[in-house]
Amino acid sequence: MYSCSDLKKGLKILIDNEPHVIVGFDFTKPGKGQSLYKCKLRNMVTGSLFDRTYRSGENFVPASLVESDMQFLYQDYSGYVFMEQKKSEQTVLTEDVLGDDKYFLVDNMEVKVLMFDERGIGLTLPIFVNLRVTVSDPWVKGDTAAGNNKPATVETGYNLMVPSFVDEGTLIQIDTRTGEYVTRVKE
């Protein structure tokens, strides 16, 4: 159990059985009054942000979260299926939890899955992922609006801007933190 004096930025606690992380914290105490602990909290499952004020005497249950090394297997009707390498146990992450990360998953990719209460609630991808360009029209000379870049779509359906010399069928490297093109991959 945590007490109010343990509250600080980065602490993970349970609220209504959901894991929350403190992203902003301020202690205040009006003259002769009670100690007030004002927290900005982020729900680690839904991502929603909100403020809540606690007072001395309140207690908090730590949210125990573990990161597991997993391998991406496949996508089916239930969502995105991962397997924990050590235990051969499978975990399904929904499209909502993945957000744009779903575009950077390739079969057998090794990732870290954030687990809470046997549920996968977040994903850490490798920083770079290689994906093949499936659609990209040839660059039209004189189209200066986009500089020397042109739009492209990769095998997972993700759209991004690539340099003019990247053709359909080219394998490219993408930075999963920014979602941007890095380089062509030699095959």
Add this chain to the structure above:
Amino acid sequence: MAPGLTEKHDRLIQRARIIQTIRAFFIESAFLEVETPQRIPLNAPEANIAPILSGNWQLQTSPELAMKRLLAAGHANIFQISHCWRDEERGRNHLPEFTMLEWYRSHCDYSQLMTDCENLFRYLVPQAQIDYQGHRIVLDQPFERLSVTEAFARYTDSNPQQALAEDRFDELIAFTIEPRLGLDRPTILYDYPAELASLARRKTGLPELAERFELYIAGLELANAFSELTDPEEQRQRFCKEMASSSASENGQPLLPEPFLSDLLKMPPAAGIALGVDRLVMLLTDSRSIDQVVAFTPEDL
């Protein structure tokens, strides 16, 4: 070297000058500077202030009780700059060990202390203008006097009695009222519900209120003042009420600062005030955090 100590260089010089100027002001005003023990058997019981233990005794949360005993001994006007300790208080405006200025006047009530505040600030800031975190506060006109009741009516959807009943008083003061006080000139927030001022005298004719005020500048709470309660019996009862929500008792008998209670009989009518020196330095050096105006925070040690 502790992080940031080099950047604190100028502020620490200003801090020393501010404290020297405070001392000069009170000496010129014919106050006696006093020193009282900082390690004491017992602090005044207050529901929301936790003392730090030192052996079987406590570090002072305020020099209030000892200073009032000096009033009872006939020292009419006294001041002290000393360290105080309050457990588990740490934030942008709080340190568990901080510096407090307290001054007491015999045969006066809290309205004289309001005037003292005006004079002290004009003495500290001869240009009569403070720029703090984007606010310009002028000192060359009387400070705003705003009652707690008026403040609730002006800034909230509640009133002090209702807020107390709903246990929202502290939150409304801290998050709704305080940030709006003292933004263009200092604000004196006065006359608190009596249950929030266990050492203050009740207001004549309005016993539900106590003669207590707080000084705010740029939303920062700087000082807390009372017309002092001098009736030992009422003081004993109000201490016991405070203790109902704290833990200092022995064999079920409440443990009270008895030497203080017995000296209270001899204490003349008086008024006293406590002003946070670190916050004053924050204000006068335009510092956002109390960490910037002390050489070392607990985390630096």
